[in-house]
Amino acid sequence: MGGNDEMGNVEEESLPPPHLDLYEPLLEKEKVATAGNANGNVINGTHHTAMIGTRVAPIESLDYELVENELFRQDWRSRKKREILQYVAVKWTFVFLVGILTAIAALGINTAVENIAGVKFLLTVKFMESNRFVWAFLVYAGFNVMLVMSAALLCVYIGPSAAGSGIPEVKAYLNGVDTPNIFSIKTLVVKILGSIGSVAGGLIVGKEGPLVHVGSCIASLLGQGGSVKYGLTCKWLRYLKNDRDRRDLVTCGAAAGVAAAFRAPVGGVLFALEEVTSWWRGPLLWRAFFTTAVVAVVIRTGIAWCKQGHCGMAGEGGLIIFDVSGVQESYGLRELSSVAVSGVLGGVLGSLFNQINAKIIVWSGTWLKKKGKFAKIIQAILIALVTSICSFGLPFLAKCQPCPDHLTIPGEKACPTYGRAGNFKNFHCPDGSYNDLAGLFFNTNEDSVRNLFSKGTNGEFQFSSLFVYLTSAYSLALLTYGTAVPSGLFVPAILCGATYGRIVGMIMGSFYVNGHMDEGVYALLGAASFLGGSMRMTVSLCIILLELTNNLLLLPLIMLVLLISKTVGDAFNDGLYSLHVHIKGIPFLEAHPPQFMSHLTARDAITRPLIWFSKVERVGTIAEVLRSTNHHAFPVVDDDVECSGKPVFFGLVLRSHLLVLLKKKEFAKNRLSRSEVQSSRVTAAEFAKPGSGKGLTISDIELTVVEEEMFLDLTGIANTSPYTVVHTMSLAKAYTLFRQLGLRHLCVMPRASEGQPIIGLLTRHDFMSAYLLNLYPHLRQNNYTKIQAFTSKRDEQL
């Protein structure tokens, strides 16, 4: 293996990023074609599975091409005005539902986390107040371990696809890679319960990533077009039975997830646009915007309801809004330079985070695969234990600080808190003083963030406390992400970033006596820089942070810090989600082909032997081919030589359509009875793509010996106008077509139609860099002379 340049930041012009060879995908592919005779029939044995969550799962491509066969043409033509209106109505109703349900899920997770964590902290504090520290620790650690263990059990045994943040998987789905379980009901339930467990269990994880997955899950489940099994079906829903509409719904779901997580409706739309989707259409912006607006209204209403005391201990907190408004109105060159420092730090620490995290995941993944499911649970428990020890033990190292004078309320013993989970934690300190490290560690993550972002608190934290917190939060976040529990990365990134932001602020403050910015602003900029350095988003992060902090005057500073940290980070490696997509072995198609593809032609990528059918094919042959291969499309060739002189390409037939026809058993007695087009007895709706679940497989179909000798006419169901390219087209150009139109199969045709009617089919896997670079290793070395020799030799052959 090796040579995994495929994750390159593949603009047309870009160089392959230098360090990617470090990361090898987690899965060992069975057999990768070795170099050699490019036109020989080498099998592309790679990429039919990928890591989804923590489990190796089979993957399939989605197909957004319009199938144009006789049957479907008839269907389109008969579509009436009323039906189009129904379709539009269904679409809008569904995004409305996605918004409402995602918001409710977010509120539910939030309420549960706040209540469970609240009980945990109350009990622990009770024991501490009576100086029973061992008991306190046991209660605290016990709670954490139990919660995390339940999450891990759910993830490992019930919904393995629910582990991790889910954003790489959603990204892969929207790029056209489908896995059966990624959006199932099981996954949804496990994701919701699991994130409650892992967040309430005190791990350094967030619930933002998981909420994106939850939103997409809800959207995808709605988009299944009902369930025949449970009788949940309706004539109107049939319009949604195709991959395009599901893709749109899932995009809206992802936007809703971010919108619900951060209460940032515009940020949600932009996140979906910038990070998650691969295809974007104008009307989708508008629909996604509507979804997030619904989310915003529902969340707002829900929080207002909770404030009236209906939600137990869940009040304002949890759905993070930090208000640092009214802090910084002007800034000069001095502030800009310290912003630049934060940006560079963020770029370095963020890309280092990606690098180490990827290493850990690959390493632990290989190890855990050997040890089995039980080891995954042990791993989660150990991490919960270590986190508990850190968050309970380390605050004892911090020196107690006297409460700041101007904030002390006369007659009160403890330092003031804003709300229940305020800035100052007493912990083990005497009255009138506080433990600043406990304010960070001994809190829910979101309250820690709020403490770090709080304004007017210069000097509240000691340098040493921040440093201890930074190193342990950074290390714990590295260890935790990749465990078999639902875990988001936004909150850990914000925690680390805000901490070193405050450190930068304190250092700057010691240089300039007056007029430097509030440390809360530095914390915000630090968070921005870490997010930018690790996730490499720009516009959406900017908006999310703005919506979180409600201070537009900071916009130029946030923009600057994001620009710097992204640039610095890009110099080292790829964004976190892209790295994870790569590590998981997902065949992801970037927006632009890597440069080496311009040296190859479409023919060079075709390696597998082509199997084609005649227009009227023997049933036994079809069944045999379907049994022995797992290809999803087959060319149909008109080999009626009497009529056309020599075999010509007729169209492309999909495996799923063949299966429907075989199931129907509308066979003809002999090859010539093609006039009785059996498709007239089959309706287009029967060919609609099924939702989740396996759909029809060849093993479901029983054929008698007599039937096997009969014939099937493929004229009606063959897509007679698939997209084609000539075999001399450069692979880069073919890639553009494939990627832009969201194809699953691309027919490669011969130049002058001599000999073969069709040369081959290109699929997603044939465009994977790892595969191609293995086939043509000289392209990897970027060796100009060798490339030259290869291309001129190839050109001569053509």
Add this chain to the structure above:
Amino acid sequence: MGGNDEMGNVEEESLPPPHLDLYEPLLEKEKVATAGNANGNVINGTHHTAMIGTRVAPIESLDYELVENELFRQDWRSRKKREILQYVAVKWTFVFLVGILTAIAALGINTAVENIAGVKFLLTVKFMESNRFVWAFLVYAGFNVMLVMSAALLCVYIGPSAAGSGIPEVKAYLNGVDTPNIFSIKTLVVKILGSIGSVAGGLIVGKEGPLVHVGSCIASLLGQGGSVKYGLTCKWLRYLKNDRDRRDLVTCGAAAGVAAAFRAPVGGVLFALEEVTSWWRGPLLWRAFFTTAVVAVVIRTGIAWCKQGHCGMAGEGGLIIFDVSGVQESYGLRELSSVAVSGVLGGVLGSLFNQINAKIIVWSGTWLKKKGKFAKIIQAILIALVTSICSFGLPFLAKCQPCPDHLTIPGEKACPTYGRAGNFKNFHCPDGSYNDLAGLFFNTNEDSVRNLFSKGTNGEFQFSSLFVYLTSAYSLALLTYGTAVPSGLFVPAILCGATYGRIVGMIMGSFYVNGHMDEGVYALLGAASFLGGSMRMTVSLCIILLELTNNLLLLPLIMLVLLISKTVGDAFNDGLYSLHVHIKGIPFLEAHPPQFMSHLTARDAITRPLIWFSKVERVGTIAEVLRSTNHHAFPVVDDDVECSGKPVFFGLVLRSHLLVLLKKKEFAKNRLSRSEVQSSRVTAAEFAKPGSGKGLTISDIELTVVEEEMFLDLTGIANTSPYTVVHTMSLAKAYTLFRQLGLRHLCVMPRASEGQPIIGLLTRHDFMSAYLLNLYPHLRQNNYTKIQAFTSKRDEQL
């Protein structure tokens, strides 16, 4: 003509909008093909000109396809790492420059407008204070007429492409429609000077639209790759000599324009994304974001410098930031219902605005075309005069109001003003009172907006004044947009919207005694609703308004009002810019094909006779074809029958490349000497697309009789792997390919290669609905039986 359904909101599923037949394009097309024999050679005589600014100009398509011929392949392959780095460096430097220059242009326009308008108002007020009202009016009107006249003179005689807002033209360019003058230096200069004239001249226009054009213009001029004529060239610049990179630069320029106009960097990026571009790539988001960040920093610095008194009368004002923060923290169902009222009003008034404005433009356009250039100037002068009369005369109708008690400063005669151009205009009123209508009329537009948006001013405006202002501003805006001066529509829309927003607020206020929202907030929501109802943007408007008002808590309200007004507006007609694109006769390709195209095949759209060349063609034939047609691409056919049996399609050759070869005169003596590939003596750089200007034309090339009898080998320059479709592919599917990949020519191939080697070429014009519906009128009537009959008859023929 008629049947212009092409502007439909063409999602795959959408119905044609009901009212579009009302709008006929401004230009009468020479000959539109009439219905009849679909396969006959009917000429598509439409669409080779369009209205650009106020002038009819020839248009061309842009081509984003990678040309793959021998020559360019060599060029790619030899591109080294160093060159790629140079390319990246050039790109980033250029977007940086675009940001800086656009910001400077915006600051320049702003300073000029503020100073000129300042002098105008000071002089007028001086005359009024001495009760010489006639003189005051003469000075006021004289200033306005002179300013508007100069703008009109510039527009009509020097840069006709600079008239109007320019957004439709930029939108068309980014969709792939080029016009020679739209981004020339002349246009840039006229646009800048003209907007100073029209805005300072008191017209109800904004400088926001023009700034988008200015930004794009600057970007495009930078992207020309230097000028050989003026010796401004550099080896590095050659990388930008292609349409793709220019498109990206122009997109960044448009974003910079909005960012500079509103000081809304994120809004600028989103505006470019939502409204202006047709293709969007991930890395572009990032680059556009960088551009607008640069704009924000430069504008900020510039304003700080101006505040120190370097810019004459230009201070804070002008580059609008309205601060309505801290106004409204909570709102309930009652407020939401009044928001809904604003939304519906905005939708109705906005779409009515589009409807009437389109009518006026078509009507006056036809009339002005007859009368000539002079009439255009008279029209502009008349509008300036009417506007002056309204803004000077109507305030006399308003009752003077006593200054509000809580604001009066003891000892001061006049009501307080915030800064120079504050809320309260004394006008002709006695001391201690103010004229509310003058505060709206007798001000620069942006100060009026600021007055309307100001918070804590409930009751400042009388109902009658607002009503008078609304009707006159609405009518004047309708008349003004479409005149031969640079004119933006954002500010007029904000003015009208804010005015009726305040009216709604006052009415609501009279129902509920306490607890209703601030009228400033109502004004903001009104502005949002009118913008949404007229321009139909959502996310970008939302962000722009947020960045303008700096109050994120209003986000849900703004979202709601935009959603409602867009929905209401869409029920009536299309967005303003889309309407203008249509009226101007620009062959715009929407993101999705109209539904009727699924009834047609690719062959149905081909009407012009196909002209092809042999691989080695006689020079005289080529020259003759280039002289007699204006096609931009020709198929090359390998008709060496001895070798291949029958003619086969070889590739596509571009007119521009043929011209370069003809100019070079690398001819061969006879047809057989094809071994001496002359292209080796021509470098790829010579084929690079020239920037603005006409480029090479056939009339530049002189050929002797001997030369005409020689031969030219096209093997080297033919694009041997163009994108192709089979002729039976539905036109809708071919449209998707054409639009998604940004093609200029799409080859339509026969099914089995019998007879012709190629059936025809599809271009942008062949996808125009007006043309197709004329050819196949039964599709227009949506008559199911007729369509059925047509398609089955066609299918039989295939």
